[in-house]
Amino acid sequence: xxxxxxxxxxxxxxxxxxxxxxxxxxxxxxxxxxxxxxxxxxxxxxxxxxxxxxxxxxxxxxxxxxxxxxxxxxxxxxxxxxxxxxxxxxxxxxxxxxxxxxxxxxxxxxxxxxxxxxxxxxxxxxxxxxxxxxxxxxxxxxxxxxxxxxxxxxxxxxxxxxxxxxxxxxxxxxxxxxxxxxxxxxxxxxxxxxxxxxxxxxxxxxxxxxxxxxxxxxxxxxxxxxxxxxxxxxxxxxxxxxxxxxxxxxxxxxxxxxxxxxxxxxxxxxxxxxxxxxxxxxxxxxxxxxxxxxxxxxxxxxxxxxxxxxxxxxxxxxxxxxxxxxxxx
Numbered sequence: 001x002x003x004x005x006x007x008x009x010x011x012x013x014x015x016x017x018x019x020x021x022x023x024x025x026x027x028x029x030x031x032x033x034x035x036x037x038x039x040x041x042x043x044x045x046x047x048x049x050x051x052x053x054x055x056x057x058x059x060x061x062x063x064x065x066x067x068x069x070x071x072x073x074x075x076x077x078x079x080x081x082x083x084x085x086x087x088x089x090x091x092x093x094x095x096x097x098x099x100x101x102x103x104x105x106x107x108x109x110x111x112x113x114x115x116x117x118x119x120x121x122x123x124x125x126x127x128x129x130x131x132x133x134x135x136x137x138x139x140x141x142x143x144x145x146x147x148x149x150x151x152x153x154x155x156x157x158x159x160x161x162x163x164x165x166x167x168x169x170x171x172x173x174x175x176x177x178x179x180x181x182x183x184x185x186x187x188x189x190x191x192x193x194x195x196x197x198x199x200x201x202x203x204x205x206x207x208x209x210x211x212x213x214x215x216x217x218x219x220x221x222x223x224x225x226x227x228x229x230x231x232x233x234x235x236x237x238x239x240x241x242x243x244x245x246x247x248x249x250x251x252x253x254x255x256x257x258x259x260x261x262x263x264x265x266x267x268x269x270x271x272x273x274x275x276x277x278x279x280x281x282x283x284x285x286x287x288x289x290x291x292x293x294x295x296x297x298x299x300x301x302x303x304x305x306x307x308x309x310x311x312x313x314x315x316x317x318x319x320x321x322x323x324x325x326x327x328x329x
Contacts (some may be wrong), residue, residue: 002205004138004198006290007244010191011237011251011278012144012215015268017184018153019223019230022046030180031152038149040185044141047189051211052113054218062113063121082121085110098123098133108135108202115201116211138197139211142250144189147257148271151183151264179227184266186234188252195244212238212324216295234268234297235308236324239282239289246288254278258303272301279311286316295324 022042023029032041052062064081076084082094089106091097108115118137155178193208216233223231237251254277265271282289296308312321 004193004195004203004205004208005244006241007195007246008193008208008238008240009248009251010141010189010193010215010239011235011255012141012189012191012233013147013186013235014219014231014233015184015186016040016182017230017267018181020181020227021185021187021231023180023227028155028178028180030155030178031150031182031185033150033152034145040146040150040182040187042144042187042189044143044189047141047144048113048117050218050222051214053222054214055112055210057221060112061110063111063119078120079122082123094121094123098131104133105202107133112207112210115203115207118197118201135201136197138194138201138203139191140194141189141191144187145252146185146187147252147255148186148259148265150185153181153183155180181227183264184270186257186265186268186271188255190250190252192247208238212236212293216324232297234300235273236293236295237308238293238324240291240293241288242290243288246285248281248285248288251278251281254281260301268299269301272303273308274303275308275311276303276306278308279315282312283315286320289316289320291320291322292316293322293324 020029020031021040022032024032032043033039034041052064056062056065064078065076079094085107086092086094086097086103089097089100089103091100091103097103107121111119113119114135114137116137116139118135120135121133123131123133193203197203215236219231219233223229239248239251241247254275256274256277257271258274259265259271261270282292292312294308294312300307302308309321309323
């Protein structure tokens with residue numbers, strides 16, 4: 001399990017149809033939008049939540065998680081979580097554990113999401129300003145945005161009614177809300193893996209492979225609530241460089257979405273993608289690239305029928321293009 005020794009950059013696309021990929025609590029939970037460009041937005045926090053929940057379901061330990069108390073699941077606070085971990089380490093609390101030089105390495109070995117995304121862990125007493133252990137994650141994602149203008153469907157009002165559950169409580173209670181959804185949105189994320197940061201969190205090659213797999217598997221398995229169902233991974237590309245210096249920049253600037261006809265985009269078959277500029281970028285930096293790992297959904301349409309994989313092989317040669325584990329999604 002060797003540590004990461006080179007930078008990587010990531011392009012990740014998924015689509016959302018008739019659902020709410022990331023609600024904005026300040027706007028009646030409407031899908032997040034850049035109203036000037038009519039682009040749909042999804043935060044990096046939302047994406048990382050899917051990944052963390054996926055790893056947790058698979059039995060991996062992560063930093064912030066839910067615990068069961070009295071038959072109910074509750075989210076622990078950062079202070080509760082770090083003190084619980086400190087006790088498992090063998091200390092009375094986090095403050096005591098932090099004095100042991102082995103505690104930091106123990107945490108990193110245990111918590112996959114901290115090795116990847118970092119964390120800020122409070123060390124002081126509850127309610128005090130105290131100190132914290134801050135680890136900056138080597139894997140960072142930008143906010144995602146749609147590659148085209150997105151239409152928000154008119155909202156219906158939804159209600160829920162439930163009976164009183166406390167002892168001696170009678171009657172029914174209800175809530176009301178809005179059910180906002182996008183018609184269709186192809187959302188693109190840019191991410192990077194910094195080897196400089198990776199050395200601080202002991203990020204391993206296995207962690208990176210697990211990230212690749214989770215980006216393809218987490219969304220279909222975790223986005224299964226009423227408002228989230230309808231999201232599907234469509235493309236994943238990770239460029240692994242030959243050193244810890246190279247970063248070529250946001251790959252979304254080199255992907256073009258081309259509608260097949262006039263009017264709004266409402267489904268996958270309404271457009272095709274052109275990755276020619278991205279392939280040319282890689283070709284002009286061929287010596288800096290160790291390998292390109294890629295996967296694309298078989299239903300994606302490409303300009304002139306040239307798939308991303310075909311363009312990559314033409315630009316870099318087959319020896320530098322590697323297919324990510326195939327998944328039926």
